Amino acid sequence: MIEVQGLTKRYGRKVAVEDLSFTVQPGVVTGFLGPNGAGKSTTMRMILGLDRPTSGIALVDGRPYRELRAPARHVGALLEARSIHSGRNARNHLLALAATHGVSTRRVDEVIDLVGLREVAGKRAGGFSLGMGQRLGIASALLADPSTLILDEPVNGLDPEGIRWIRDLLRGLAAEGRAILISSHLMSEMALTATHLVVIGRGRLIQETTVEQFVRAASSSRVHVRSPQAAEFAELLAQAGATVSFSPATAGNPATRAVSSIPPQLTISDSIEVAGLPVERIGDLARAHGITLYELSPRLASLEDAFMDITRDAVEFATATPSTRGGNR
Numbered sequence: 001m002i003e004v005q006g007l008t009k010r011y012g013r014k015v016a017v018e019d020l021s022f023t024v025q026p027g028v029v030t031g032f033l034g035p036n037g038a039g040k041s042t043t044m045r046m047i048l049g050l051d052r053p054t055s056g057i058a059l060v061d062g063r064p065y066r067e068l069r070a071p072a073r074h075v076g077a078l079l080e081a082r083s084i085h086s087g088r089n090a091r092n093h094l095l096a097l098a099a100t101h102g103v104s105t106r107r108v109d110e111v112i113d114l115v116g117l118r119e120v121a122g123k124r125a126g127g128f129s130l131g132m133g134q135r136l137g138i139a140s141a142l143l144a145d146p147s148t149l150i151l152d153e154p155v156n157g158l159d160p161e162g163i164r165w166i167r168d169l170l171r172g173l174a175a176e177g178r179a180i181l182i183s184s185h186l187m188s189e190m191a192l193t194a195t196h197l198v199v200i201g202r203g204r205l206i207q208e209t210t211v212e213q214f215v216r217a218a219s220s221s222r223v224h225v226r227s228p229q230a231a232e233f234a235e236l237l238a239q240a241g242a243t244v245s246f247s248p249a250t251a252g253n254p255a256t257r258a259v260s261s262i263p264p265q266l267t268i269s270d271s272i273e274v275a276g277l278p279v280e281r282i283g284d285l286a287r288a289h290g291i292t293l294y295e296l297s298p299r300l301a302s303l304e305d306a307f308m309d310i311t312r313d314a315v316e317f318a319t320a321t322p323s324t325r326g327g328n329r
């Protein structure tokens with residue numbers, strides 16, 4: 001478990017992290033999100049005792065990292081900058097680490113299998129691809145079977161199979177009761193892997209929440225409805241106080257027409273967008289009036305939409321929107 005309380009880090013006049021507090025609970029994967037330069041790596045480094053906070057504290061299992069008697073058994077980490085002796089083979093690299101932390105040779109072979117590096121365990125780590133290097137880094141982090149994991153951009157360099165593998169691995173490790181903190185810029189991946197979120201911007205906490213709440217809060221309250229009685233239903237919805245608009249062409253879309261499950265009689269007027277009524281009320285209303293529904297779905301934002309929305313003011317390196325007017329000539 002990680003507890004960060006009032007953590008602040010200044011580099012000269014630069015404030016990298018400011019009065020940051022959050023908790024990473026056991027049993028869940030917590031995503032650590034923030035735009036470039038938000039202070040994620042600095043925070044992770046402070047939790048791991050690699051950087052001294054200017055003020056505030058970071059605790060792992062109730063103690064500052066430097067006070068842990070066997071730190072590797074409490075927290076395993078994969079930071080972006082890897083420190084693998086490139087001349088050593090993967091197994092020897094892990095054996096050297098194992099010797100430092102009093103971990104058995106059997107466990108070394110166990111983690112090699114766990115990360116899928118058995119076939120290349122005798123090869124020089126210097127010749128590893130980025131993805132293989134990530135797997136070795138993850139093996140190192142897991143070596144002493146820690147109760148907490150901190151992974152900075154763990155899917156970096158992994159192919160789709162590798163990304164799926166790490167997703168399943170992290171979920172499994174969390175289900176065993178471990179506390180897991182991961183950072184990633186891949187929002188779609190984060191949405192699938194993490195259940196909790198800590199979102200920071202310019203070193204400050206923006207939100208500590210669940211992925212579900214984060215996305216829901218950023219989503220509009222519109223509901224998409226598809227019904228063969230859409231026109232009739234639209235009137236009923238309007239009478240109930242909703243604002244109803246008919247969706248743009250779906251029947252005209254060849255991709256939609258190619259879906260055989262959509263009845264041929266369905267036209268653009270069968271899809272409507274409803275605002276101002278909760279989804280439950282819309283469903284009840286349909287049932288009460290014998291309206292057939294083919295679809296009833298709240299319009300949810302993606303995690304990426306939600307992230308962009310909430311961190312808009314906290315982006316340190318904003319990209320200029322290209323001007324179509326050619327202002328600066």
Ligand SMILES: Nc1ncnc2c1ncn2[C@@H]1O[C@H](COP(=O)(O)OP(=O)(O)OP(=O)(O)O)[C@@H](O)[C@H]1O
Pocket residue numbers: 011014015016034035036037038039040041042043
């Ligand atoms: N050693 C340092 N000296 C001076 N400034 C630093 C140092 N380390 C980090 N910073 C600054 O602190 C801020 C936070 O950096 P940090 O690397 O923690 O952000 P991040 O959220 O991890 O970014 P990214 O997503 O790009 O990895 C940045 O403005 C960075 O330039």
